[in-house]
Amino acid sequence: MVGWKRTKVAAGLLMLVLAAPAAEAHAFPDHSLPKVGSRLTVAPTRVRIWFDGDIEPVFSTLVVKNAAGSQVSEGRGQVSASNKVLLETKLPPGLPPGRYRVYWSVIARDGHHTEGRFPFRVK
Numbered sequence: 001m002v003g004w005k006r007t008k009v010a011a012g013l014l015m016l017v018l019a020a021p022a023a024e025a026h027a028f029p030d031h032s033l034p035k036v037g038s039r040l041t042v043a044p045t046r047v048r049i050w051f052d053g054d055i056e057p058v059f060s061t062l063v064v065k066n067a068a069g070s071q072v073s074e075g076r077g078q079v080s081a082s083n084k085v086l087l088e089t090k091l092p093p094g095l096p097p098g099r100y101r102v103y104w105s106v107i108a109r110d111g112h113h114t115e116g117r118f119p120f121r122v123k
Contacts, residue, residue, distance in 0.1 A: 027108035036118040043095035054084040059107035
């Protein structure tokens with residue numbers, strides 16, 4: 001009788017595992033321009049981050065700040081209309097030499113949130 005109960009419990013657990021929805025991945029950065037930690041001799045005119053999956057345009061942001069913490073990028077960034085894995089923002093022309101930090105936050109198509117930051121420097 002004990003063996004039968006164990007079999008029923010094991011079968012029940014197996015059914016729960018099989019019935020659970022498949023785990024969906026978050027969207028993580030694949031690469032960026034400028035590259036993480038890069039030292040540039042020419043100031044970029046935009047920052048772009050490519051992710052490993054589609055991201056939601058309404059909830060995804062990309063902001064660049066200078067060493068003093070002031071935002072230097074235009075707006076809150078946007079997902080490319082032609083490439084749903086690309087988040088980008090414009091920078092003003094002639095960005096002065098200094099240290100900058102990129103802040104990103106995205107919602108993947110599956111609803112998972114990821115965020116991060118990385119530096120770059122203009123010489």
